[in-house]
Amino acid sequence: MRTVFREDHEMFREMARRFIENEIVPHLHEWETVGIVPKSVWRKAGEVGLLCSTVPEEYGGAGGDFGHSAVMIEELARVNATAIGFTTHSEIVAPYIVAYGSEAQKKKWLPRMVAGEIIGVIAMSEPGIGSDLRSMRTSARRDGDEYVINGQKTFITNGGNADLMVTATKLDPNAKELTLICVEADRPGFAKGRLLEKIGLKGQDTSELFFDEVRVPVENRLGDENKGFGYLTHQLAWERTIIGIRAAASIEALIDDTLEYVRERKVFGKTVFDFQNTKFKLAECKAQATMLRVFVDDCLGKAMRGELSPEVGAMCKLVGSEMQGKVLDELLQLHGGYGFMSEYKISRAWVDARVARIYGGTSEIMKEIIARSL
Numbered sequence: 001m002r003t004v005f006r007e008d009h010e011m012f013r014e015m016a017r018r019f020i021e022n023e024i025v026p027h028l029h030e031w032e033t034v035g036i037v038p039k040s041v042w043r044k045a046g047e048v049g050l051l052c053s054t055v056p057e058e059y060g061g062a063g064g065d066f067g068h069s070a071v072m073i074e075e076l077a078r079v080n081a082t083a084i085g086f087t088t089h090s091e092i093v094a095p096y097i098v099a100y101g102s103e104a105q106k107k108k109w110l111p112r113m114v115a116g117e118i119i120g121v122i123a124m125s126e127p128g129i130g131s132d133l134r135s136m137r138t139s140a141r142r143d144g145d146e147y148v149i150n151g152q153k154t155f156i157t158n159g160g161n162a163d164l165m166v167t168a169t170k171l172d173p174n175a176k177e178l179t180l181i182c183v184e185a186d187r188p189g190f191a192k193g194r195l196l197e198k199i200g201l202k203g204q205d206t207s208e209l210f211f212d213e214v215r216v217p218v219e220n221r222l223g224d225e226n227k228g229f230g231y232l233t234h235q236l237a238w239e240r241t242i243i244g245i246r247a248a249a250s251i252e253a254l255i256d257d258t259l260e261y262v263r264e265r266k267v268f269g270k271t272v273f274d275f276q277n278t279k280f281k282l283a284e285c286k287a288q289a290t291m292l293r294v295f296v297d298d299c300l301g302k303a304m305r306g307e308l309s310p311e312v313g314a315m316c317k318l319v320g321s322e323m324q325g326k327v328l329d330e331l332l333q334l335h336g337g338y339g340f341m342s343e344y345k346i347s348r349a350w351v352d353a354r355v356a357r358i359y360g361g362t363s364e365i366m367k368e369i370i371a372r373s374l
Contacts, residue, residue, distance in 0.1 A: 004297045004304070009067045016050055016075045024081050031203035032348075035195045036160050037084055039119070046116025051086060052094040059098075060111035066238070066303045070245050077249035080349045083203035085158040087246075089113065092239055093120030096166050096180070100223035100231055105182065109164060118163035123153040123183070123209055124232070131365050133168065133229065134176040138211065140169035146215045147181055149189075153209040155359075160195050160205030167211070168228055178228030182220045189214040200351035236361070237313030241299050243360050244320030248296040250353065251289045251327050254346055255282065258331045265336075278334060285327050292323055311373040318366035321356035328353050 005013075023044055031037050045051050053068040055061025062068070069091050076082055094113055097105060097120075112118045129135045138151025149169055156162070165183045183190060193208030223231055259282065262272040272278050299316040302308040328350045332339035339346055357363045 002293075002297055004301045005067055005071070009071055012053070012064070012068050013071045013075060015048065016072050017078075019045065019048055019050060020075050020079060020081060024076075024084060025079050028079075028081060028083075028203060032083070033202075035197075035202060036205040037203060039116075039161055041084075042086075042089075042116035042119055042161070044116070045086065046114060049114075051116050052090045052110070052114045054091075055094055055098060055110050055114055059106050060114040061094075066300060069242075070300050073242055073245050074249035077246045078253040080250065080253075080345050080352065081203075082246055082250070082352055083201040085119070085161070085204055087242060088122065088157045089120050091242055092122055092235070093164070093166055095235060095238075096122070096222060096231065097182075099235070100180070102219070104219065105222070109182070113164075119158050119161045120164045120166065121156050121158045121162045121209075123156055123165040123167040125153060125155045127152060127154050131361055133178065133232065136168060136170065136178070137173065138167065138169045139173050140171055140179060140181055142171070142218075143215075145218050147218060147221070149181065149183065149211040149214040149216065151211050153211075154193075155196070156207055156209050158205060159192060159207030159209055162192065162207075162209070165209065166222060168232065171225060175226075176229070177226035178232070179225050180222040180228040180231060181216060182222055183211070183214060183216055187214050187216060198355075200348075200354055233310070237308045237310045238303055240313040240317035240360050240366070241296075241303055241308060243356050244292075244296050244299060244316030247320035247324035247353070247356060248289070248292050250349060251285070251292065251324055254328060254331050254349055255285055255289055257345060258282070258334055261338075262334055272334065272336075281330050281334060285330055288323055288327060292320060296320060309373075311370050314361070314366040314369040317356075317360055318363055318370070321353075322363060324353045324356055 023041060049062055050072060053062050053064040057063040073087055076084055097109055113120055126136045140147040140149045163185050167181050167183050168178050169181055171179050189212040191210040193210060196206045198206060262278055265272045296316060299308060299312060332346050332350045335344060335346055338344055341347060
């Protein structure tokens, strides 16, 4: 029994699972083909209360906690629907606005995000800078009551569908301090680039964003000037734990799928499961998955109590993403040639999992963060 969840979390899980099975799973292949999820799906999810579950009730949300967030993350991972950009919208963008937004900003954007009427993104990554955020080149200069933004972002999750971008900028190109400014997609001078072709997460609309003399009012600034880097890093422990939660749920679901497959698949007159090698491989996978589950749930509990530290969040992401890659590789091998066919969930999950060791900070960066606490 998992003790980190309450009864209301499990009730939320039932609703989330039902929606995902009915509204998402049947269409995954189609969305992977076109590289984007229709906005109508976002609105449907908003109608039943599956988006931005931690947003306070006064701004249209359910006033939930990280347990509700984890339920949605797990249920998407269970069916390998991690390409659906709900998590970035609900668990990264919305919390920034809740934490650092003005009352006017919260009332203006949060209810529409909860309803799925507008889709939010974090416009942070830039060409050539990798994890070195302080080297970004996107600039914002003050002109009266407006900021004028110039620059380019890349690898932006939900970029194709984006309606509102929390954009990291520099007021002084030679300084290291960042300022976060919210930019609506209908601002003159803003443009979306092509949808980027990726080896995995093909249903996710990842794109480039371009800012050419984009003017936004000063009241669109999120928090204070030159405090953006601190805001970004303050949220990173939870954002990295999300990746660990997703990894644990994915591993567990695919172990179950693989068990079903090897018990049915016959080779040399007996099932694949009958071979000792298969049993031993699955035993190792199960033991590792169980160990990861205990750690991830402990991290989730810390997050729910406000006790999650940056180094523990980094550990959760590092261990989870690395283990996901190794275990899914073993499970794919047990499928033989069929594991290489995209019609099987294991093949798509194996490819999709590769980016977990890169986004949210690479495994190497996670090691640096952990090492600082030694």
